[in-house]
Amino acid sequence: MVYTKKNPALFIIGVIMLAIWFMADAGMLSGYIDHLGGKKYKYAGELGSIPLYFGVIAAVIGLWQWFGSHKEGHWDFYSSTIAGAMFILLIAMLVRWFVAPEVAVVSKMMGKVGDTGKYIHKLLGLNYVVLGIVAGIVIVNFFKVPDWAKNGVRVSRLGLKTGVILLGTLYSAAELKNLGGLSIIMIGFFVLGSVGMTLWLGARRGIPNSMGGVLSAGMGVCGVSATVASAPVVQAKSVEIAYTIGTILLWGVGCMFIFPIVGNLLDMSYLKFGAWAGTGILNSAQVAGAALAYQPDGIETLKVAEIFNITRVLVLPIIVMWLAVWYVKREQTGTKVSVGQVIFEKFPVFVLGFILLFALSTTGMFAPANHYKGKYFDNSKVSAKKMMSDADIAELQANADKVQRADQKAALERLIAGRKVASIDDDATIRGLANSKVMGKKSGKILKKAHKAVRHTAKKIKAFRQWITWLFAFGLVGLGMQITVSSMKQAGGQPAVIGGIVGFTKAVLSLLVVMLIVKDTI
Amino acid sequence: MSENNFDRGSALSIFGSDRREDFMALAFALIIAFGVYFTY
Numbered sequence: 415m416v417y418t419k420k421n422p423a424l425f426i427i428g429v430i431m432l433a434i435w436f437m438a439d440a441g442m443l444s445g446y447i448d449h450l451g452g453k454k455y456k457y458a459g460e461l462g463s464i465p466l467y468f469g470v471i472a473a474v475i476g477l478w479q480w481f482g483s484h485k486e487g488h489w490d491f492y493s494s495t496i497a498g499a500m501f502i503l504l505i506a507m508l509v510r511w512f513v514a515p516e517v518a519v520v521s522k523m524m525g526k527v528g529d530t531g532k533y534i535h536k537l538l539g540l541n542y543v544v545l546g547i548v549a550g551i552v553i554v555n556f557f558k559v560p561d562w563a564k565n566g567v568r569v570s571r572l573g574l575k576t577g578v579i580l581l582g583t584l585y586s587a588a589e590l591k592n593l594g595g596l597s598i599i600m601i602g603f604f605v606l607g608s609v610g611m612t613l614w615l616g617a618r619r620g621i622p623n624s625m626g627g628v629l630s631a632g633m634g635v636c637g638v639s640a641t642v643a644s645a646p647v648v649q650a651k652s653v654e655i656a657y658t659i660g661t662i663l664l665w666g667v668g669c670m671f672i673f674p675i676v677g678n679l680l681d682m683s684y685l686k687f688g689a690w691a692g693t694g695i696l697n698s699a700q701v702a703g704a705a706l707a708y709q710p711d712g713i714e715t716l717k718v719a720e721i722f723n724i725t726r727v728l729v730l731p732i733i734v735m736w737l738a739v740w741y742v743k744r745e746q747t748g749t750k751v752s753v754g755q756v757i758f759e760k761f762p763v764f765v766l767g768f769i770l771l772f773a774l775s776t777t778g779m780f781a782p783a784n785h786y787k788g789k790y791f792d793n794s795k796v797s798a799k800k801m802m803s804d805a806d807i808a809e810l811q812a813n814a815d816k817v818q819r820a821d822q823k824a825a826l827e828r829l830i831a832g833r834k835v836a837s838i839d840d841d842a843t844i845r846g847l848a849n850s851k852v853m854g855k856k857s858g859k860i861l862k863k864a865h866k867a868v869r870h871t872a873k874k875i876k877a878f879r880q881w882i883t884w885l886f887a888f889g890l891v892g893l894g895m896q897i898t899v900s901s902m903k904q905a906g907g908q909p910a911v912i913g914g915i916v917g918f919t920k921a922v923l924s925l926l927v928v929m930l931i932v933k934d935t936i
Numbered sequence: 937m938s939e940n941n942f943d944r945g946s947a948l949s950i951f952g953s954d955r956r957e958d959f960m961a962l963a964f965a966l967i968i969a970f971g972v973y974f975t976y
Contacts, residue, residue, distance in 0.1 A: 415943065495950055568950045575961035580968060646954055763958035767965055780973065873976040881968050896947070 417494035418484040419562040424497040425476030427504050431469030434507070438462060450515040457511045465507065472500045491565075498559075498566015499888075502550075502895070506887040509549050510542040517545065528671075531706045538667060543638055546887050547656055550894020559895050570892020571646065575764040577885030578643045582771030583878045585727065588783045596932065597689070601725040604693050604924055609634035609733055612916050613740065621908045623744045624650045625657070627737050629909050632658040633696065633916045635726050635733055638886070644734055647762055648741045652896035653904075661913035666700035669921060674707040680929070684714040690928045691715070692722025694921040714846060734765045781872030788875025791838045793868040800867040802833045806860045813853040822847045829861075835868045 437443050438461035447455050475496055484490050521535035535541070553559065559567055609630040616626025627648030632641040641658045644650075650658075673695065677687040691704045701719050709715040738761055776783060782790045802810075807830055814830075817823050825843040828836040835841045847853065848861035944950065951957040 491944060492950070565950060568945060568948065571948055572951075572957055572961055572964070575958065576964045576968070579961060579965035583969065646957075652948070763955060764961045764965075767958075767962040771965070771969060774969075874972050877972045877976050878969075881972070 416484050416486050417491050417565060418479055419494070419497070420480060420484070421562055422476065422480050423560065423562045424472055424479050424500055427497070427500045428469050428471070428473030428476050431465040431472060431500075431504060431507070434511075435461065435463075435465035435469055438465075446512075450512070450519060455515065457515070461511060468500065468503060472496075495565045495569050498563035499569050501560075501563045501566060502570060502888055502892045505549050505553070506542070506546055506884070506891045509546045509891065510883075510887055513549070514540070514542045514545050528707065532703050537670060537700065537703050538663065542883075542887050543890055544659070544663070546891040547659070547894040547897075550891045551656070551897050552894075554895045554897065555899050567892050567895045570889045570895075572889075573885045573892065574642045574889030575646065575762075577882045577889060578639065579764050579767035579771060580878055580882050580885070581639060582768040582773075583775045583780055583875060584786075584788065584882075585772055585775060586778075586781075586783055586785055587772070587776040588785075597692075597722050597725050600689065600693055600924070600927065601722055602729065604920055605634045605726060605729050605733065607634075607923075608916055608920050609736065611919065612912060615912045615915060617744075619908055619912060621912070622654075623741055624648045625654045625909060626912075627741055628654050629658045629661065629912060631733055631737060632662050633913055633920075635730055638890075639727070640730055640733070642886075642889070643730060643765060643768070644737050646764075647734055647738045651901065652893045653898075653901040654909075655893060656897050657902075657909040658913075661909050662696045663700075664910070665913055665917045666695055666697040669695045669917070670700045670704045670707070673704045673921075676925070677708050682928075684709055685718050686928050686932050688715040688718025689722060689932050690925055692719035693924040693928070694917075696917070717842060731765050731769055735761060738762070780874040780878070785872055785875065788872045788879065789869055790872065791841055791868055792870055793834055793836065795870060796834045796867045800834075800863075802829070802860065802864060806863075807833070809860060810853070810857055813857045816852050816854075817847065818852070822850075829864060835864055841865060841868055 438458070443461070447458065475493075479493075479497065517540050518533070518535050521533045521540070524534060526532060527534055527537055538544075612630035612633050613626050616623075616629065621629075628641055628645050628650040631644035634640070638659055641655055641662070645655050673687075673691055677690070682690070687708050688705055691701050691708070695701045695704055701723050702716060705716040705719040774780070775785075781788055782792065784790055810826065810830055814823075814826060817826055821843055825836070825840040826847065828840055829844060835844055844861050845865050848858045848865065851858055853861070945952060949957050951960065
């Protein structure tokens with residue numbers, strides 16, 4: 415069988431990509447880009463390069479597919495995926511560069527939500543990830559995936575796996591030293607507990623093992639990465655992955671509003687609330703939203719919540735291994751299953767890849783070893799231009815009396831004396847002081863500038879983030895293209911019910927643990 | 937998409953086995969990692 419279709423589709427996709435590049439390069443899109451944020455529009459750099467490179471590739475291969483002769487064989491099979499892959503990539507480009515920013519513009523016009531300090535598109539997670547899945551679902555259900563693109567849709571999972579492996583570069587074991595014993599124990603207990611409870615409930619309520627498996631990782635660990643990483647191990651269908659992501663996001667939105675209310679009713683300390691939000695809420699953006707809603711004038715709560723959040727990602731390989739063994743045991747009832755053999759035969763190599771790149775990142779190969787997602791503190795690299803000016807110092811000195819907290823006063827004194835932030839601890843304190851706005855708007859801006867001067871982003875990690883973003887965008891648009899309305903009906907409403915029960919139990923139990931165990935230190 | 941419609945791979949993948957897909961993903965990731973390492 416010859417898989418390559420002799421039609422102009424891939425060539426046309428290449429021409430569209432080149433047209434996008436040309437219009438951006440010639441300034442024909444500048445009016446629209448101004449509407450999408452002007453100088454704040456983040457994708458101008460991407461528009462000037464990515465559509466050009468991929469446009470040329472697609473146009474050249476497209477001409478060959480259209481006019482060339484094709485013979486049966488491996489080359490024909492694998493090269494036939496290019497048309498579909500480029501089709502997905504084009505949709506991902508449109509979603510990332512135009513649709514997601516347009517949604518953000520509309521969301522910003524609606525104003526911030528309550529005390530969360532965030533816009534609704536941030537809180538609902540309406541970014542390129544979710545909108546990419548939605549775009550894929552719309553295409554497959556309203557227009558059908560064309561025949562020439564079908565093979566390409568089947569490489570989307572390969573893109574997701576590659577993205578998960580590269581995710582390892584964003585973290586470093588050096589972060590572990592920032593994690594206290596309690597955060598590890600609490601997260602370990604609640605992650606494993608949530609996974610176990612979801613699997614048990616899933617079995618009782620009769621959902622497929624693949625659905626239970628992927629939902630358990632989503633409910634236990636957090637967000638899209640965990641769901642994507644665990645999906646191949648339990649042979650999850652696209653619709654099950656989408657359901658899991660939807661359940662997590664919806665549950666998180668509810669928590670984000672309820673957690674601060676409960677926290678205020680119980681008069682919880684920043685530390686207790688941060689620990690609770692970091693354990694009980696599943697999605698990183700929503701954890702941040704709840705923490706900021708609870709403490710709009712500082713970042714102590716947010717820092718604690720972030721520490722708990724990081725711990726969850728590090729548990730991911732353990733969960734994947736557990737699910738691999740669990741799934742094989744469930745699917746092969748009646749036959750004796752050797753755990754060692756299952757791990758050897760079924761353990762996903764791509765998760766080992768994640769661990770490998772995590773280990774390489776820890777060595778400092780890509781960024782200083784103490785980085786987190788590529789960002790690191792280093793006050794020895796502050797250029798003379800970024801040191802505080804005499805005018806800045808005079809402004810801070812004039813407002814120094816307004817600062818009441820002893821730690822903030824001390825950090826401010828050291829900042830004024832040294833003209834730059836003195837240490838990583840001072841950096842956190844100064845950031846909190848800037849957020850609290852007690853020194854006024856102008857001083858706040860100076861403090862934020864001082865904070866930015868000592869924070870650096872590693873170029874390599876920035877490049878990795880770019881790759882991960884595109885691989886996930888590509889993979890999730892393709893995943894959306896595999897979700898039909900009938901498959902959604904088949905999956906039913908059980909995932910949301912199970913997710914709700916597990917999420918509620920976790921929120922209540924973690925609240926009890928936090929109130930009983932957490933004192934003033936972690 | 938039904939699994940039976942594909943004489944190579946499955947509805948979710950063009951590869952015959954998950955492990956082969958994993959190794960391909962690992963190969964791509966390492967190529968990207970080394971590319972980034974030597975470029976930036």
